[in-house]
Amino acid sequence: MARAKPWEVDDELWAVIEPLVPKIERRAQHPGRKRHPDRLVFQGILFVLHTGIAWEHLPQELGFGSGMTCWRRLAEWTEAGVWPRLHGVLLAKLRSVNVLDFSRAAVDGPHPGVKGGIKTGRSPVDRGKTGSKHHLITDATGIPLAATLTGGNRNDVTQLVPLLQAVPPVRGKRGRPRRRPDVVLGDRGYDHDKYRRLVWDLGVKPQIARRGTEHGSGLGAQRWVVERAFAHLHWFRRLRIRWEIRDDIHEAFLTLGCALICWRRLRAAR
Known part of the structure; x- marks a missing residue:
């Protein structure tokens, strides 16, 4: 086979996607192609x-x-709005089969290549090249909860709170939808007391490595899952280099990539 x-x-x-796709009825008169x-x-x-x-x-x-x-x-x-709804439906299905783990989340924001368009900027860490950043938050097992797009000149720490706020309400179990993880893990790029306070205000405990300290904080043993999720996400070649001038089209591909990773995890859990 x-x-x-x-x-x-x-x-x-397709049974999951079809109900989310807008239905366009053909006109009775002059229906066209x-x-x-x-x-x-x-x-x-x-x-x-x-x-x-x-x-x-x-x-x-x-x-x-x-x-x-x-x-x-x-x-x-x-x-x-098909893609965020598809992602939300699949997250709910994952939670219903006890695969989604909100006990902690991990965040990261590497720098992919870019051609140009809205939400680009000169990167201060890549010889001033114009670029975009994908920012990602995953659950404890590496399932993408949300992804955002910014210019390459945006500091990762500025996206810590927007990433947490971008996580949709996830149903799949009785009671209130789950939206916030208990703990969020981040590397030294997210070390800023102001943002720690903002994370606490959301009811989430920040667990972020401190700048200037020796390596070996132990966070790597837990937050490597977000790096693996990025590797899976950038396995989609259209996401490795941003060819789209329109940021909403590139964000659509980004969200669709997250949804497909969720679909794979759901099929593996069955």
């Missing part, structure tokens, strides 16, 4: 995410439709 391609969408995954099937277009979007190929080079013989069709549908679904 041939192994499925990573951009192929099986029935189980028939709309390309959403499932095939979504596979075209995944093909671009996985391979990093330019939209105009999307192979039409695979049935995805044209690159422009896939791009327009991606923009349409991004405006409709």
Whole structure:
């Protein structure tokens, strides 16, 4: 049996995605050209995410439709808020099967390559190159809870509170949705007393390495999961270099990448 391609969408995954996709009814009069099937277009979007190929080079013989069709549908679904809702649904499913661990979270913010656009800036640590940063927060096991995009000139510590606030309310169990971890772990880049106080105000305990201290704080044994999650996230070639001028399109790919990692963890838990 041939192994499925990573951009192929099986029935189980499509059953999760289809209810979130806006339904566009054809007009009775002057209906125009028939709309390309959403499932095939979504596979075209995944093909671009996985391979990093330019939209105009999307192979039409695979049935995805044209690159422009896939791009327009991606923009349409991004405006409709499909990707954050998909991520939230999958997080709830993970929590329902006791895979999600809110006992602690880990944050990090490496610096990927970039071509240009909104939310870029000259990096003070990379010879002044213009770039963007992906910031990520994961649960204790490395499941992505939220990701944000900023210019490369933004200090990691400024995104500590926005990352915590970006974690959606996660259902999946009886009672109130869970949103905040008990503890957040960070490296020395997040060492600032002002932000420690802001984290405490959110009801989260900050556990952050101090600058100027020797290595061996012990945090690495727990926060390596966020570095592994970044490795998984940047396995999607479209996220390694930001080709999109529009920041919302790049953020859509970023959130979709997080959702796909959640889907893999959910299937592995079954």
